Amino acid sequence: MVFNLFNKEKERPTAATADDRLSLVLSYQRSDIDERKLKKFQGRLIELCDEFGYDVVGEVEIRPQSRSRDNTTVLNASIPVRLRGNQEEKSTDS
Amino acid sequence: MKQKSVAITVTSGKGGVGKSTTVASVGLALARLGRRVCVMDTDIGLRKLDLMLGLENRIVYDLVDVIEGTSKLRQSLVSHKEYNNLALLPAAQTRYKEEVSPAQVKHLVDELRNEFEFILIDSPAGIEGGFRNAIAPADRAILVVNPEIPSVRDSDRVIGLLESANLDQIDLVVNRVQPGMVKDGDMLSVERVQNHLAINLLGIVPEDRRIIRSSNTGEPVVLDDKSMAGRAFNNIARRINGEEVPFLELEESSLINRIKRIFHIA
Numbered sequence: 001m002v003f004n005l006f007n008k009e010k011e012r013p014t015a016a017t018a019d020d021r022l023s024l025v026l027s028y029q030r031s032d033i034d035e036r037k038l039k040k041f042q043g044r045l046i047e048l049c050d051e052f053g054y055d056v057v058g059e060v061e062i063r064p065q066s067r068s069r070d071n072t073t074v075l076n077a078s079i080p081v082r083l084r085g086n087q088e089e090k091s092t093d094s
Numbered sequence: 095m096k097q098k099s100v101a102i103t104v105t106s107g108k109g110g111v112g113k114s115t116t117v118a119s120v121g122l123a124l125a126r127l128g129r130r131v132c133v134m135d136t137d138i139g140l141r142k143l144d145l146m147l148g149l150e151n152r153i154v155y156d157l158v159d160v161i162e163g164t165s166k167l168r169q170s171l172v173s174h175k176e177y178n179n180l181a182l183l184p185a186a187q188t189r190y191k192e193e194v195s196p197a198q199v200k201h202l203v204d205e206l207r208n209e210f211e212f213i214l215i216d217s218p219a220g221i222e223g224g225f226r227n228a229i230a231p232a233d234r235a236i237l238v239v240n241p242e243i244p245s246v247r248d249s250d251r252v253i254g255l256l257e258s259a260n261l262d263q264i265d266l267v268v269n270r271v272q273p274g275m276v277k278d279g280d281m282l283s284v285e286r287v288q289n290h291l292a293i294n295l296l297g298i299v300p301e302d303r304r305i306i307r308s309s310n311t312g313e314p315v316v317l318d319d320k321s322m323a324g325r326a327f328n329n330i331a332r333r334i335n336g337e338e339v340p341f342l343e344l345e346e347s348s349l350i351n352r353i354k355r356i357f358h359i360a
Binding site for chain 1: 276
């Protein structure tokens with residue numbers, strides 16, 4: 001800080017922000033994903049969880065990520081679930 | 095033995111990234127290496143290559159005239175003032191891109207192959223008809239990109255279109271790189287751009303004030319020994335010509351820049 005005569009704070013490099021944004025926009029573009037498609041996809045995932053006996057207990061998040069080594073997109077889905085049987089057991093217990 | 099002719103389309107998607115500068119500079123550099131080169135402007139209605147090469151006053155006929163049969167191909171070619179192994183096939187300035195088809199441009203380039211070893215095709219911005227005309231005859235493509243998000247995103251889209259047109263060899267030129275900004279973390283590095291696009295790196299061209307001067311005078315920067323961009327374009331031409339040339343060291347190392355960085359004012 002001795003040399004920082006102009007008291008200029010070090011901010012996060014904007015190139016790093018650009019890099020993150022670029023990963024996201026490229027993955028959306030490569031997989032031709034829009035918000036409507038993602039919503040529909042979320043709905044189907046919830047149906048699928050239901051079919052396999054899981055209750056979705058929070059927000060389903062789908063985050064596309066760009067994988068540069070082979071120019072593909074990886075869809076990361078985060079689905080908070082609870083096994084229906086267990087929940088019933090718990091509620092029965094309580 | 096007659097050398098095989100290669101048609102290279104220089105494209106980008108986004109406008110203003112330096113396609114025409116690249117075509118004019120690399121074309122002239124290849125001619126200075128002794129190759130027979132034709133630079134072809136397919137940006138019908140918005141031609142630029144004539145200005146970049148200082149040949150705007152020599153144009154009589156153009157690409158559309160040849161396609162329509164108003165002139166012969168040889169009549170439309172404009173030779174460079176100093177290097178007569180470099181010729182320009184200009185675009186028409188008062189016509190529309192839709193007036194020519196990809197098949198017609200391909201036929202025209204096939205004729206040029208008899209005369210020239212390298213045919214560099216300057217593609218218009220965008221991904222519509224003009225772009226399709228420019229890529230139809232290509233054996234390979236050079237993608238010019240600036241290290242910023244809109245340019246990289248458009249380039250990624252163009253790579254998809256080139257691949258679906260069965261163009262397998264696509265090389266990357268990262269233009270207008272500012273090493274000081276990269277070092278300070280305010281510009282995407284060439285490495286990051288290349289990682290995102292995942293294609294072969296052909297050249298790195300630094301931002302250079304001399305580029306503007308060169309377009310003002312109609313003398314490409316490859317003729318300017320003091321220009322770093324000129325050296326970078328010369329190196330690109332040598333790589334296209336089959337030589338192995340290391341990439342330029344672009345790091346700014348002046349004393350003033352180092353002092354600025356120490357005090358966080360750069």
